[in-house]
Amino acid sequence: MQKYELNETATTPYVNFDPDTGVIRIEGRSIPENVIDFYQPILRWIDEYANDPKPETIVHLKFEYFNTSSSKRIFDIMKKFEKLAVDTGKKVTINWYYEEDDEDIYFAGNDYKALINKVDFNLIEIKGS
Numbered sequence: 177m178q179k180y181e182l183n184e185t186a187t188t189p190y191v192n193f194d195p196d197t198g199v200i201r202i203e204g205r206s207i208p209e210n211v212i213d214f215y216q217p218i219l220r221w222i223d224e225y226a227n228d229p230k231p232e233t234i235v236h237l238k239f240e241y242f243n244t245s246s247s248k249r250i251f252d253i254m255k256k257f258e259k260l261a262v263d264t265g266k267k268v269t270i271n272w273y274y275e276e277d278d279e280d281i282y283f284a285g286n287d288y289k290a291l292i293n294k295v296d297f298n299l300i301e302i303k304g305s
Contacts, residue, residue, distance in 0.1 A: 177228070180221045188214055189239065193221055198230030202253075203238040206246035215249035219256065226260040233257065233266065238273035238302075239281055247284065254292045261295045268295040276301050 177195040184190035189204035208214035225233075235257055242250060254270060261268040270292065272285035282299065289297045 177224060180218070191218060193218075193225070195225055195230075198233040200233065200235040200257075201238075202250075203236070205240045206242035206250070208246070211243075211245040211249055215246075215252070219249075219252060222253065222256045222260075226256065226263070229260055229264055229266050231266055233260065233268045235268065235270045236273070237270065237285075241281075242284075251288065251291070254288060258292050258294050270295055270297045271300050272298065273300045273302055276304055 179195065180191065180193040182188065182191040184204040187205065187207045187209065189202050189206050192199075192201040194200070202218075206214075235254075237250070239250075257268045257270065260266065270288075272288065274281040274285055282301075285299050289299060
């Protein structure tokens, strides 16, 4: 299985999915012009990874900003990892990062945490400089 990596743009986040380590990263802002086109390959990659996951998968989600249509896809990503954990019995940890003064990202993470309860879900504050 191939590593999946996309460079960050003004409207899309940095994406790095490494099947060899089980470490998944999505960082930046998510306001793509076509959300489905951007997230479809990511969701397909997760489906493929779920066929042979590492004993532990760690998902790092660090968003500066995301629009409403992206929020649905972000939730879809988390649901797929939750399903992977339930179906395979493998450990999945989701780390949701938020800046200490960013209430929107914090509350979004808190909402996701309430909905995704079959994996370890950590809200991690990033201290401002």
